[in-house]
Amino acid sequence: MDIEYDVHDADAVHLLAVAGDGTPLGTARLLHGASAAAKNGGDPSAGSLGRLAVLKRARGLGVGAALVRAVEEAARERGLTGVDLHAQTHALGFYERLGYEAYGPQFPDAGMPHRAMRRAL
Numbered sequence: 001m002d003i004e005y006d007v008h009d010a011d012a013v014h015l016l017a018v019a020g021d022g023t024p025l026g027t028a029r030l031l032h033g034a035s036a037a038a039k040n041g042g043d044p045s046a047g048s049l050g051r052l053a054v055l056k057r058a059r060g061l062g063v064g065a066a067l068v069r070a071v072e073e074a075a076r077e078r079g080l081t082g083v084d085l086h087a088q089t090h091a092l093g094f095y096e097r098l099g100y101e102a103y104g105p106q107f108p109d110a111g112m113p114h115r116a117m118r119r120a121l
Contacts, residue, residue, distance in 0.1 A: 026054035
């Protein structure tokens with residue numbers, strides 16, 4: 001979908017989770033620097049986690065959590081002190097279990113309700 005591509009892709013860190021046979025299971029990206037600041041309200045010390053997606057058949061296996069932790073590690077490697085994200089409201093519990101805290105009001109993104117969340121590293 002065209003909505004999934006944006007000007008930040010070229011500078012982003014893209015992650016791919018694969019099964020032992022090389023089959024892709026999930027993906028995520030980390031924005032950092034000016035790209036992240038544009039997404040997270042101007043804070044250059046925080047990265048922005050986005051585009052997290054896991055195949056339905058791989059959900060519940062820890063793939064999503066492993067991708068989130070890999071994004072956090074990539075953020076630490078770049079000297080960032082936190083990770084922000086915009087979570088679909090149905091996924092708030094998933095991110096809360098990984099240490100993220102929601103802040104600010106609910107807002108629409110791509111026609112779905114979201115909340116901003118952050119985790120300090």
